[in-house]
Amino acid sequence: MITINFKGRKNLYDYGELCECCFECSVCSLHCVIQNREGYGGRKTFVYDLFSSEAPQIHEALWACSGCHKCAEVCPQEVDPLKVIVSLQEQSFEEGDAPSYVYDLVSLVLETGMAFPVTKKTIKDRDKLGLPPPEAKGIDEVKRIADLTGLEKN
Numbered sequence: 001m002i003t004i005n006f007k008g009r010k011n012l013y014d015y016g017e018l019c020e021c022c023f024e025c026s027v028c029s030l031h032c033v034i035q036n037r038e039g040y041g042g043r044k045t046f047v048y049d050l051f052s053s054e055a056p057q058i059h060e061a062l063w064a065c066s067g068c069h070k071c072a073e074v075c076p077q078e079v080d081p082l083k084v085i086v087s088l089q090e091q092s093f094e095e096g097d098a099p100s101y102v103y104d105l106v107s108l109v110l111e112t113g114m115a116f117p118v119t120k121k122t123i124k125d126r127d128k129l130g131l132p133p134p135e136a137k138g139i140d141e142v143k144r145i146a147d148l149t150g151l152e153k154n
């Protein structure tokens with residue numbers, strides 16, 4: 001039995017009504033890094049696969065998008081797949097469906113102001129280059145942005 005997640009489908013059209021104009025030409029796939037994943041190739045594009053998914057907000061490759069904008073730049077139909085992808089990622093995040101590394105990354109940024117963990121190796125490598133250990137900066141600003149955007153609550 002196929003179960004269609006109507007909230008995810010509605011998001012597709014609310015955030016990118018032009019996705020109805022996608023005619024599966026594959027042009028966006030020429031530049032998309034996700035096309036290197038198993039199962040994609042030729043006329044099977046990630047973008048079209050996402051658009052035709054029953055539950056696009058939990059599509060297994062949703063978070064593999066690098067946000068490079070190439071699909072939006074080259075599409076002859078002026079579809080903006082990235083706009084749709086970002087809205088689906090937001091929904092996925094808010095509903096707790098995003099991969100755990102996404103939540104871990106957000107916690108790391110909120111706690112340290114940095115998007116990477118500072119390990120002993122990081123400090124050693126920087127020391128070799130004559131650089132001081134990285135310092136957490138701007139945490140108050142990050143927390144304020146998270147508060148204003150609802151990120152921390154979510």
Ligand code: SF4
Nearest residue numbers: 022023025026028075
């Ligand atoms: S380039 Fe545009 S029309 Fe062609 S497959 Fe990609 S999104 Fe669809």
Ligand code: SF4
Nearest residue numbers: 032065066068069071
């Ligand atoms: S923005 Fe995402 S979907 Fe579009 S080409 Fe880049 S990686 Fe692919």
